[in-house]
Amino acid sequence: MGLQVMKSCLVVDDSKVIRKVARHILEGLDFAVSEAGDGREALEACRASMPDVILLDWNMPVMSGMDFLRALRDANAAPRPKVVFCTTENGMAHIRAAIDAGADEYVMKPFDRETLASKLQIVGVA
Numbered sequence: 001m002g003l004q005v006m007k008s009c010l011v012v013d014d015s016k017v018i019r020k021v022a023r024h025i026l027e028g029l030d031f032a033v034s035e036a037g038d039g040r041e042a043l044e045a046c047r048a049s050m051p052d053v054i055l056l057d058w059n060m061p062v063m064s065g066m067d068f069l070r071a072l073r074d075a076n077a078a079p080r081p082k083v084v085f086c087t088t089e090n091g092m093a094h095i096r097a098a099i100d101a102g103a104d105e106y107v108m109k110p111f112d113r114e115t116l117a118s119k120l121q122i123v124g125v126a
């Protein structure tokens with residue numbers, strides 16, 4: 001058995017239910033999962049320990065997903081974490097803005113295990 005380091009994922013969403021569902025899926029995919037309830041909490045979590053990938057909600061109180069993304073990319077962290085932006089069907093118009101601000105991929109909510117796994121594969125962390 002070789003040495004295998006678990007990949008880490010920070011789930012950023014103001015919905016506790018969505019964080020719980022995402023955590024369950026991600027742990028099933030062998031990720032070490034941490035959670036943040038808004039962009040500011042997420043920035044603090046990234047300063048403490050930069051995850052390999054961030055699953056990022058758009059609408060959140062205190063600091064939105066977009067403001068978090070801009071702050072994260074301005075900080076220019078190395079290694080650069082991958083960002084998968086989560087949106088709903090109503091939020092399709094936000095995808096271009098999120099990609100322009102430095103998101104690597106997007107996933108539609110609600111997502112299932114297969115969809116999330118394929119997106120993580122696309123960004124190269126699974």
Ligand SMILES: [Mg+2]
Pocket residue numbers: 013014015057058059060
């Ligand atoms: Mg939200």
